Amino acid sequence: MTTFPDVSGSTDLLGARRSAVSAARKPGSGSGSDFAALSRRITDAGLLKRRPGYYVVRIGLVVALFAGGWGAFFALGDTWWQLAVAAFLAFVFGQIALMAHDLAHRQVFRRRRPSEIAGRLFGNLGVGMSYGWWMNKHTRHHANPNHEELDPDVAPDILVWSTDQARASSGVARLIGGHQAPLFFPLLALEGFNLHVSSLRALRSPSMKSRALEGALLLLHIAGLLTALFLVLSPGKALAFLAVNQCLFGIYLGCTFAPNHKGMPTFTGAERPDFLRRQVLTSRNVRGGPLTDVLLGGLNYQIEHHLFPSMPTVHLRRAQVIVRAYCAEIGVPYHETGLIQSYREALAHLHRVGEPIRQQRRTR
Known part of the structure; x- marks a missing residue:
């Protein structure tokens, strides 16, 4: 039997985090001026300034990888080696989605109009994900991260994120909720398809x-993708390419978002701490070097990103030094761990909150 022990951090860190969360749950807890003081430090360091040169290079590299992947696709022709191209393009699609994320937060352009134009080109046309649908969903997430009634990312749809959600679950969530931890990564393989369906439904x-x-x-994205596949490949290879590409795309995209908030404290009802604590206590950073920054698109600095969503990704590493030191000054727990450990924490949480469902099945 697979076990998922509680590996969410050291005893001291867990105790500090729980105390901070308990304090944050109390009405009027925290100080709005705490964020204002931090914001002044970040602004004085020049970390909110736009970095057009960085984004010109980054966008150029992503477009070049996209063009190179499709160039290889048409050059190879009808062969099973195309599955390697499918895997490569899954990574590229993930990078395009991360680029759309930065555009949506106005990290690239200060004005809304150019951000929307570029966001739709990268999101809708590039990977088949509705910019408008995702923007609405993601804005609500940023406003109330890990709030069970207000954050759409922790709504009990297929997975449950708290024991209360597990007790009240029904349908698919109840069917798999007791074993959702080992099913988490397999379910991510469907996320690419889910993004397309959700975008069309929106x-x-x-x-x-x-x-x-x-x-x-x-529709142009979908038609272009299917036309290219069935024009160059036999039907069997085309379907295999589509499955590999979309499943790996879903897994990659899910793996960039899973470490950020899963397994961190959640809030319900009127629980609403001040802005700084609301963002820091519900977010997890992932340690790593430049490779981690590239693979996760800067989302490994989730705390800094949630505090300053419009900050260019390239500045997040420098901002972390300031934010972490400031949190230590005011006594707010700052949670950071390695990539593998972040997944272990998320899976341990998913297993733990599914216990009410498992218990009800045992007592039948």
Whole structure:
């Protein structure tokens, strides 16, 4: 039987975090001026300034990888070696999605209009993910991270994120909730397909802006991808390419987001600490070097990103030094761990909150 021990950190860190969360749950806890003081330090360090040169290089590299992948696809022709190209393009699609994320946060352009244009080109046309749908969802997440009623990323859809959600679960969430930890990574293989379906379903919402444009770009992506596959490959190879590409894309994208908040404290109801504590206590940073920064698109500095969403990714590493020191000054726990450990913490949490479902099954 697979076990998932509680590996969410040292005893001292867990105690400090729980004390801070308990204090944050109390009405009026925290100080709004805490973030203002931190913001002044970050601004004085020049870390909120745009970095156009960095993004010109980064966008150029992503576009070059995209063009190179499809160039290799058409050069190879009808062969099973195309599955290697499918895997490579899954990584490239992930990088395009991360680029769309930076555009949505206005890290690249200060103004909304160019951010939306570029975001739709990278999101809708590039990977088949609706910029408008994702923007709405992600904005709500940033406003209330890990709040069970307000953050769509911890809504009990397929997975449950707390014992209360487990007790109230039904349908698919109840069916797999007791064993969701070992199923987590296999389920990520479906995330690429889920992004396409959710994006198309979002077009039915009258609240989405530029629905015609969003829909046209999504359909152009889907039509272009399928046309290329079935034009060059036999039907069997085309379907295999699509499966490998989309499954690996989903796993890669899921692995960049899973370490950020999964297994960190959650809030419910009227629980709403001040902005700084709301962002820091619910976020986890991932240690690593330049390779980690590239693979995770800067999301490994999740605490700094949530505090300063418009900060260019290239500045997050420098901001971390300031934010971590400041949190130590004011007594706010700052959680950082290695990449593998972050997944272990997330899986341990998923296993732990599924216990009510397992217990109910044992007592039947």
